[in-house]
Amino acid sequence: MMKFLFAAAALAATALSAPAFAQEAPKKPQLIVAISVDQFSTVLFNRYRPHFTGGLKRLADGVAFANGYQAHAATETCPGHSTILTGSHPARTGIVANAWYDRKAPREDKDVYCAEDERVPGSTSRAYTVSPYHLKVPAMGDRMKRADPAARIVAVAGKDRSAIMMGGHGPDQRWYWKSNTFVSDLVTTPAPVVAQVNGVVAQALAQPRAPLTPPAFCAGKDKPVTVGTMTVGTGRFAREAGDASAFTRSPELDGATLAMAGALFQQMQLGKGGHTDLLAVSLAATDYVGHGFGTDGMEMCLQIASLDADLAGFFSLLDKSGVDYAVVLTADHGGADAPERAREQGIADAARMxxxxxxxxxxxxxxxxxxxxxxxxxxxxxxxxxxxxxxxxxxxxxxxxxxxxxxQxxxxxxxxxxxxxxxxxxxxxxxxxxxxxxxxxxxxxxxxxxxxxKRNITTIANPRPGIVATHGTIHDYDRMVPILFWRSGVAPDNRQESAMTVDILPTLASLIGLNVPQGEIDGKCLDIVPGDGTNCQ
The missing domain is CATH 3.30.1360.150 (Gyrase A; domain 2)
Structure with a gap:
């Protein structure tokens, strides 16, 4: 069976024991856990939902909006993440792309990265100073701190832009994967726990990785597909010692990210301070796997199976703490498969731009x-x-x-x-x-x-290693994402009506009594208490 890196969390801090949850959860949770799975489309959710047995099963058995939308046209990482905890479309957040061109920029490099502060001398779109400067609106954590300065806000992500957009302007901790380790642009850092997790990750990276053993339901995905000079579809994430690129484009990255999130949860005692805290987590491996291998091969099947297992380990850690927590999981965008495989599956008009x-x-x-x-x-x-x-x-x-x-x-x-x-x-x-x-x-x-x-035209004209498929179009395979809510004591409910990621903020705000004026956001509260509706009053 597959070996998952989430076990690193157990090495980062002492596990806490607690009594089991009551059947009826208190009205106000002690902790909000907001998870984004980068490029986790509704197509992937529906395809693998019958096979979930771990953390994704728990969430799918909660209040599940399978017809969720990143409704806008700019279906990229930065715009999508900017909607999840702000309640606003990119037109309001100002995050219209991962990067945009500013012909008035007072520097030779006119490209501007969404999560940089180009006012800092020497910052460029590729060697940038990480900052939430371009986010025009407050995120949920910012609003929580305004209402209660003692609230703790933590963001952990596989990409810096994801941590910035979900963490907002003033989190207590913000960590993201960069140059083969987790780093922070904030001054205050919990050095012991971070160093310990980074040490475990470094040890894992230094060792070769044997091929993962697929679960039985992945067998039908084991088919080679030729993309340019490359072959994808049969990979099992074996890698040589020290191959950081292969580590990043594999389930190991999500395991490491969840290990860091779990360690920070324990060290900071989130949810135990007498107020509601926020832990925002963005998992990037599904996106890297989708780009590097496509969305419907053995690689993606293994990635989703790993994600399901790693989330189970993460939730188990939270369960043992005794903290009453509520979870939302969604995605920043969907994704399309490599057109070469799509054509083999009967999508005749699939093509490269x-x-x-x-x-x-x-x-x-x-x-x-x-x-x-x-x-x-x-x-x-x-x-x-x-x-x-x-x-x-x-x-x-x-x-x-x-x-x-x-x-086209x-x-x-x-x-x-x-x-x-x-x-x-x-x-x-x-x-x-x-x-x-x-x-x-x-x-x-x-x-x-x-x-x-047009539909089924991918924007990658010339595929290369690591980039064979993508997203970013106006079509539903890029726009549609699951929106899943879970909390102990809330009955399962499969919701058929559509929802938008901008609806997440007002919904979570309703659970914790956070006032968010409707005129400041684009989303609306979703009733996630079946037959009750009190959370939206």
Missing amino acids: AQSISPDAIGTEIGRRLGLSGDVLAGEYHVAAGVPEGRHAEVIALGKQLIAAHP VEAVYTAAEVAAHPLPTTRPEQWTTLDKFRASFDPERSGDLLVAL
Whole structure:
């Protein structure tokens, strides 16, 4: 059977014993645990739900909204994480992409990373200073601290941007995986427990990893698929000693992240201070596996089985503490499979984006026709900084014409057209393409042209090791994610109605009596007490 790294949590702190939970949980939990599984689509949830036996089974047997949505068009890590604990779409959070182009930026590098503070001298989009500077709204932890300064807020993640967006502006602890270890950009650090977990992780990384033994339900996924010069679909995560890249693109990363979260939970005694605390955890391995191997091979099957087991270990640790906790689990976005495998499975129109539709290619053609030299388009279809201001309108008009004529394009809008469109108020499954773009539009950060590719077109033109599949489109395989609530004493309930990740904040706020004015957010409280509804009053 598979060996999981979550056992590292037991080495990080002494386990605490406690009596079992009562059948009826108190109205106000002592701890909120908010978990994001990066790229955990509704497709994956439904595909593997019959096989869950551990932590994912516990959550699936809670109040489960399988028809959840990251409703906006910008289905990427940073925008998606920005919605989960703010209650707001990217149009309000300001996080419209993982990175955006700012032609007015007072530095040569005009790309801006979503979780950097470019005001810091020397910060670039690739060698950046980690910061929540660009998040325009408070996250749940920020609101909790305003209401009760004694509340403790902790964020642990496999990516820095995920920790930033879920932890908000002022967490007590913020840790994320970087350069083969967990690091923090905050001054105050609990050195003993962090050093201990990092030491265990380093020891694991220094050893070779034998191939994982798949559970029986993965057998049908063991099929090789040729992607360019690579073969994916049959991997079992064996790795050489010290291979940090293979560690990161495997279930081991989630095990390490949960070990760190468990260790911080124990050291800080979260949930035991007489008020409600928040532990936000983002697990990145599903995303790395999806990008590196696709979403429907042996690799993803092993990843989901591992996630199920590791979450079981994490919840067991929480159970033993005696803390009354409530959990929500969702994802920042979904994901599409590699088009090569999709075609083998009968999706005839699955294809890779043509290089001719890229901003570089379109910009070159615009420059040729309009007599403009240098870069014309940059970033995600932004007019480049070198284009004279008086010619921007020409560039945008011709760009829209050229892009709209491409056979892989479903729709293209100018920034002015999106800005003039009202924010959608209908349920997410009813949203038009323009609605989706409007929900993730910021006039200072979004592109001058917003492009929607047709269904089953992946934005990776040329696959390479680690990047064979992706997300980021307006289509439901990228938008739909599960939203799962669990708390001891709450009856199972499979909910068929749609929900949005922006609904999570007001729902959790209702459980702990946190006042969040409706006018400050986009989401609405979900009734997660079947037959009662008192949590939303």
